[in-house]
Amino acid sequence: MTETHSFTGRVLSDIACQLGEGPTYDPATGKAFWFDIRGQKLHELHLSSMTKTQHDLPFLGSVLAVIDAERQLIVSDQGLFIRQVADGRLTPFVKLEDKAQNRSNDGRVHPSGALWASTMGRKAEKHSGTIYHVAGDRVTVLYSNITIPNGICFSPDGSTGYFTDTDVNHLMRVALDPKTGLPTGAPEVLSDESVTPGGVDGAVCDADGLIWNARWGSSAVDVYRPDGTKIARYLVPASQASCPAFIGEKADRLLVTSAWQDLEAEGHLADPHAGQTFELGISVKGRFEPKFRL
Numbered sequence: 001m002t003e004t005h006s007f008t009g010r011v012l013s014d015i016a017c018q019l020g021e022g023p024t025y026d027p028a029t030g031k032a033f034w035f036d037i038r039g040q041k042l043h044e045l046h047l048s049s050m051t052k053t054q055h056d057l058p059f060l061g062s063v064l065a066v067i068d069a070e071r072q073l074i075v076s077d078q079g080l081f082i083r084q085v086a087d088g089r090l091t092p093f094v095k096l097e098d099k100a101q102n103r104s105n106d107g108r109v110h111p112s113g114a115l116w117a118s119t120m121g122r123k124a125e126k127h128s129g130t131i132y133h134v135a136g137d138r139v140t141v142l143y144s145n146i147t148i149p150n151g152i153c154f155s156p157d158g159s160t161g162y163f164t165d166t167d168v169n170h171l172m173r174v175a176l177d178p179k180t181g182l183p184t185g186a187p188e189v190l191s192d193e194s195v196t197p198g199g200v201d202g203a204v205c206d207a208d209g210l211i212w213n214a215r216w217g218s219s220a221v222d223v224y225r226p227d228g229t230k231i232a233r234y235l236v237p238a239s240q241a242s243c244p245a246f247i248g249e250k251a252d253r254l255l256v257t258s259a260w261q262d263l264e265a266e267g268h269l270a271d272p273h274a275g276q277t278f279e280l281g282i283s284v285k286g287r288f289e290p291k292f293r294l
Helices: 265-269
Strands: 001-003 010-013 020-026 029-038 041-046 051-056 061-066 071-076 078-082 090-094 102-109 115-121 129-135 138-146 149-154 160-165 172-177 188-192 199-205 212-218 220-224 230-235 239-248 253-258 278-279
Touching: 001 265, 010 041, 020 102, 020 253, 029 061, 029 239, 029 253, 061 102, 071 102, 071 115, 102 129, 102 138, 102 149, 115 138, 115 149, 115 160, 129 149, 212 253, 220 239
Parallel strands: 001 230, 020 239, 149 199, 199 239
Antiparallel strands: 010 278, 020 029, 029 041, 041 051, 061 071, 071 078, 078 090, 102 115, 115 129, 129 138, 149 160, 160 172, 172 188, 199 212, 212 220, 212 239, 220 230, 239 253, 253 278
């Protein structure tokens, strides 16, 4: 039986994101980053000083990866851009697709330095989305006909990839080439969550191979073993938890984003922390995200 833990953490940012997503952490600067996709904002938080900064974006950004000390990669509805850290200047890098009805959604860098990035319909149109593999400027289609791609993360050794279509609610597992991040077999269902409340959303994989998955609509982050066994649930004070990220000097803390989109006035009143960003308040065995290799 899955053990449920009450929330013992804190609010890291009380700025309510319409669609908080894509959190990550840069250990070189001690800063956490996340997006308000629909609000077209990149949020930046220096953890030790708790200094917060909001950056306006000219597009719907959803994923950030560190390239080096000077540059970051941002995935957006307009394609991939290189962002200069010093002044925020954006330079087009590569396009994923030419579908005006789509925007970017979930994504993560594989240990090889390649990126998995996904798209979906702006109104979650059925089967409009795709998951792509990006190695340098080479873009390869991995999985298409996806409605809401999410849960992209990788085992520490890079030999296993995880993802989901939240519309289907199957947490999937696929064998990968650790050197490239490309699949070497067909995906299989790791956990069928289609009959449980809420949606499988963003995820990270810790140093022990445990999968930490934000559960949209269930105010929680669920923890799975690599064999698909759900071993724990940690509650958060917002119904629409969207994505976790390991943060801190030792990657031993967990940040969780959330969203207020789709909540009617009464629903938002009953969910006052919706869209805020939280720290879970427990010690985890996380790991830092790999850098994107140009």
